[in-house]
Every structure is written in structure tokens, then in C-alpha cells.
Amino acid sequence: MRDYRDFLGEVLIEKDQLQERIAELGAQISRDYQGKNLLLICILRGGVMFLTDLMRNISIPHMIEFMAVSSYGVGERQSTGQVRITLDLNTPIHDLDVILVEDIVDSGRTISSVLDLLSARRPRSLCVCTLLDKVERREVQIPVKYVGYTIPNKFVFGYGLDIDDYYRNLPFIGVVDLEKYEMVRKTG
Ligand code: PRP
Numbered sequence: 001m002r003d004y005r006d007f008l009g010e011v012l013i014e015k016d017q018l019q020e021r022i023a024e025l026g027a028q029i030s031r032d033y034q035g036k037n038l039l040l041i042c043i044l045r046g047g048v049m050f051l052t053d054l055m056r057n058i059s060i061p062h063m064i065e066f067m068a069v070s071s072y073g074v075g076e077r078q079s080t081g082q083v084r085i086t087l088d089l090n091t092p093i094h095d096l097d098v099i100l101v102e103d104i105v106d107s108g109r110t111i112s113s114v115l116d117l118l119s120a121r122r123p124r125s126l127c128v129c130t131l132l133d134k135v136e137r138r139e140v141q142i143p144v145k146y147v148g149y150t151i152p153n154k155f156v157f158g159y160g161l162d163i164d165d166y167y168r169n170l171p172f173i174g175v176v177d178l179e180k181y182e183m184v185r186k187t188g
Contacts, residue, residue, distance in 0.1 A: 001166050002184045004158075009177035012156060013149060018131075018172065019053065021148050025129065026057025029099065029146065036097040037124070038062035043069065043114060044087065046103035049160035049168065050131045050148075054101060063096075065089045069114060083113040093123040099146075103160040104132040108140040115142060132156065132173070 029038075038058075042051040044066055055064060068087035098118065105111055111128055118126055129146035136153050155178060157163045158170030163181070 004167055004170060004174065006184045007177050007181040009154075009175040009180075011172050012151065012154070012175050013159075013173040015171040018148075018159060022050070022053045022131075023057045025146055025148060026054055026059070029054075029129070030057075030059045033062070033097060033099075034060060037095060039065060039091075039093060039096040039098050039123075040101050041065045041067055041089065041098055041118075042101045043067050043110070045168070046160045046162070047101050047131075050103050051101045054129070063091075065091065067114070069110065071110075083110060083117075085117065093118065093121050096123050097125045098123045098127070100126070100128045102128065102130040104134065104156070105130045105142070105144060106134045106137045108138050108142045111144075112140040112142045131159070132161075 038060065040051060040055060040062060042048060042064065045068070051064065055062070066087060067085060067089060069083040070086045072082050072084060100111065100114060100118070102111060105128070111130075115126065115128070127145040128143065130144055131148040133144060133147045133150045134153055135150050151173075155176040156173050157167050157176055158172050158174045160168050161173070162168045163176060
């Protein structure tokens with residue numbers, strides 16, 4: 001695998017900026033959910049980095065859970081947006097105040113489908129917290145209560161987001177220079 005510097009177009013959000021914003025979100029959630037029974041649900045895999053930093057910034061008692069979903073197939077997903085659960089929660093959520101934690105909302109299809117699935121389990125409340133929101137790509141209108149950053153329609157990576165499954169570990173959000181990426185991919 002190549003060094004990310006070979007195809008990094010620009011750093012969109014620096015590590016320190018991310019951490020500052022996540023601290024704000026954590027403080028806001030701590031205020032909003034005071035006295036409630038909070039459960040953070042991370043949708044794997046992209047949301048992992050965000051979840052672990054977010055929870056460190058939430059000062060009230062809370063629980064965490066993980067879910068993984070997979071589309072029914074590219075063609076179908078594009079037309080219906082349906083996903084199936086490949087890793088389900090270990091606990092019932094009917095008496096909990098749930099926040100879904102995502103790295104990015106793009107078309108909105110994944111989160112819309114997950115919201116449908118989880119609403120059926122009758123949580124006390126259910127909302128979405130995403131680090132990044134690509135608003136201009138939205139195809140399904142969904143309520144997003146907490147947004148870290150609204151970003152332009154660029155191919156971003158790092159801080160949980162992958163390119164071909166790699167580079168999730170980077171502590172910042174970068175933009176891929178697609179021409180350079182294609183070149184380094186071909187030359188190995
Ligand atoms: C990404 C991201 C969201 C989804 C957003 O996941 O983590 O779950 O895409 O796209 P949408 O709004 O158009 O549905 P991805 O399927 O890339 O899986 P990953 O988290 O394992 O990388």
C-alpha cells in the first residue's frame with residue numbers, strides 16, 4: 001500500500017480542528033441527555049474513530065453498542081436503499097435514548113434504513129450524530145440532529161473513512177486526488 005501523501009489532494013479538516021469540534025459535540029450531548037438513559041450505537045466500520053473520541057468527551061453515564069449493515073447489492077441499494085443487519089445489537093433498546101453515530105451521511109440511504117429498523121424496536125428516542133455531512137449528495141431526507149462538519153462533494157478519507165479499505169487510521173480528514181490515486185494504484 002502506498003503512502004497517503006502520494007495522493008493527498010489537501011487536508012480538509014486538521015486533527016486539532018476535529019478534536020475541538022468533537023469536544024463541542026460531546027459537551028452538547030452531555031447537556032441534552034442529562035438524566036436520560038443514553039446509548040450510543042456506532043455503525044461499523046467508518047464510525048469507530050468518531051465514536052471512541054466522542055464518548056471520551058461525553059461526561060454523563062452512557063452505554064455503547066455496535067451494528068454492522070450491508071446493502072442488498074449495489075443495484076438494489078441504489079434503487080431501494082434497503083440494508084440488512086450483519087451484526088445486531090446485544091441489548092433491547094425500548095427504554096433507551098439512542099444516538100446513532102456515523103462518520104458520514106452521503107445519500108442518506110444507510111442511515112434512513114437503519115432508522116427504520118431501529119424505530120420498529122421502539123426506543124424512547126432516536127436521533128443521528130454524524131461527523132461529516134455531504135448535504136449536496138442527499139437523496140433521502142433524514143433528520144440529523146448533530147453534525148460535526150458539512151462538507152463539499154469531495155472524495156474524503158481518514159479518521160475512519162477508507163479508500164479501498166485502507167487509511168482509516170489517519171487522524172485527519174483528507175481529500176483524495178483521484179488522478180494521482182489512479183496513477184499510484186496502477187504502478188503499485
Ligand atoms: C459509509 C458510511 C455510511 C454510509 C454513508 O459506509 O460509514 O455508513 O457509507 O453513505 P450513504 O449516506 O450514501 O448511505 P460504507 O458503506 O462505506 O462502509 P464502512 O463504514 O465499513 O466504510
